[in-house]
Amino acid sequence: MKAAPQAGDQSQLDRPLEVARLASEREPLSAGGPATYPGESPLQRALTIVGRRWKLIASVVLAVGVLTVGIGLFQKRVYTCASSFMPQTGNPQGSALSGVAAQFGLALPLTDPTNSPQFYVDLARSREVLASLVDTPVVTKSGLRTVTWRVDDTYEVKGKTPALRRDAAIRALGSAVRAIPNTKTGVVSLAVTGPDPQFACGVNDRLLGALNTFNLTKRQSRVASERLFVEGRLANEQRDLTVAESNAQEFLRRNRDIRSSPQLVTAYDRLTSSLSLHRQLYNSLSQSLEQLKIEELRNTPVITIVENPEIPVRPDPRGLARRGIMMMIAVGILMVFAVFAQASFPSRGDFSLRKRA
Numbered sequence: 001m002k003a004a005p006q007a008g009d010q011s012q013l014d015r016p017l018e019v020a021r022l023a024s025e026r027e028p029l030s031a032g033g034p035a036t037y038p039g040e041s042p043l044q045r046a047l048t049i050v051g052r053r054w055k056l057i058a059s060v061v062l063a064v065g066v067l068t069v070g071i072g073l074f075q076k077r078v079y080t081c082a083s084s085f086m087p088q089t090g091n092p093q094g095s096a097l098s099g100v101a102a103q104f105g106l107a108l109p110l111t112d113p114t115n116s117p118q119f120y121v122d123l124a125r126s127r128e129v130l131a132s133l134v135d136t137p138v139v140t141k142s143g144l145r146t147v148t149w150r151v152d153d154t155y156e157v158k159g160k161t162p163a164l165r166r167d168a169a170i171r172a173l174g175s176a177v178r179a180i181p182n183t184k185t186g187v188v189s190l191a192v193t194g195p196d197p198q199f200a201c202g203v204n205d206r207l208l209g210a211l212n213t214f215n216l217t218k219r220q221s222r223v224a225s226e227r228l229f230v231e232g233r234l235a236n237e238q239r240d241l242t243v244a245e246s247n248a249q250e251f252l253r254r255n256r257d258i259r260s261s262p263q264l265v266t267a268y269d270r271l272t273s274s275l276s277l278h279r280q281l282y283n284s285l286s287q288s289l290e291q292l293k294i295e296e297l298r299n300t301p302v303i304t305i306v307e308n309p310e311i312p313v314r315p316d317p318r319g320l321a322r323r324g325i326m327m328m329i330a331v332g333i334l335m336v337f338a339v340f341a342q343a344s345f346p347s348r349g350d351f352s353l354r355k356r357a
Contacts, residue, residue, distance in 0.1 A: 057332070066324075069321075084189045117182065125179060219295075230285055234289055
């Protein structure tokens with residue numbers, strides 16, 4: 001009969017089994033994926049993966065940066081022509097009607113929203129103004145040489161029909177025009193970007209002229225409408241004034257002495273007050289009408305040029321270094337997120353191995 005194993009012998013027999021268990025716990029589990037250890041957190045697993053694959057990540061990030069810079073080198077250079085102007089802040093027609101409105105107990109706004117810098121910013125990018133530049137060729141002069149530019153050909157827009165080509169040209173020109181208002185000084189900065197410096201300068205100059213022409217036409221049309229209104233109101237007021245004068249004259253003819261009767265004095269004061277009011281309204285309308293007639297015929301510019309457009313001598317910086325660095329950072333962040341996602345959601349093989357362990 002064999003002797004029963006002693007306690008010391010049993011511990012010696014269990015020692016190899018304990019060593020094997022500890023070795024299996026230290027052995028990384030891998031099922032077609034990166035090696036991970038049981039009990040590791042997702043952050044630890046992600047750091048382990050990054051540590052094992054940092055060369056691949058760095059290579060991909062560097063390749064993307066080099067590719068971005070390389071693509072930028074083959075892009076066409078563009079030029080930006082800048083100018084600035086200040087809108088006219090006066091409101092002559094508004095001031096002309098303010099006195100008339102005050103007679104009726106009304107108050108007109110003291111400032112005209114169409115003279116604000118923001119109005120010109122929106123106007124410069126409006127479809128009507130941009131369409132006028134697209135429909136008419138831009139002519140530039142360089143010494144004795146005259147060059148004619150078409151916006152659709154210069155920006156190389158495409159379209160199956162003339163209407164689609166025109167719409168694409170308007171959109172391309174709208175994206176190339178930048179207008180920035182300065183609320184403190186009231187100056188509007190205008191910039192036009194194009195593939196040729198002369199073309200950009202020509203479009204900027206044409207745009208300034210289009211802004212002035214558009215606003216001048218609208219102002220004259222508005223003043224003409226106000227003139228027609230004041231003329232009609234003046235004709236009515238003239239009739240009312242004639243009636244008030246006739247009533248006062250007829251009252252005095254019938255009542256030679258009104259000082260002895262308080263009722264007659266009150267009635268006469270009422271007539272004279274009405275007559276005085278009609279005379280004031282008539283005089284105010286007459287002055288407003290004359291001022292509106294002058295404003296309707298005025299063709300002075302509604303904007304003051306602060307900085308004239310000049311032909312740019314250098315192309316715009318392409319910012320290749322900045323673009324390359326931004327792309328490298330973006331790709332690096334995406335790859336790190338992918339590593340964290342892989343570490344946070346282990347594969348099915350990892351779960352089966354851990355279940356068997």
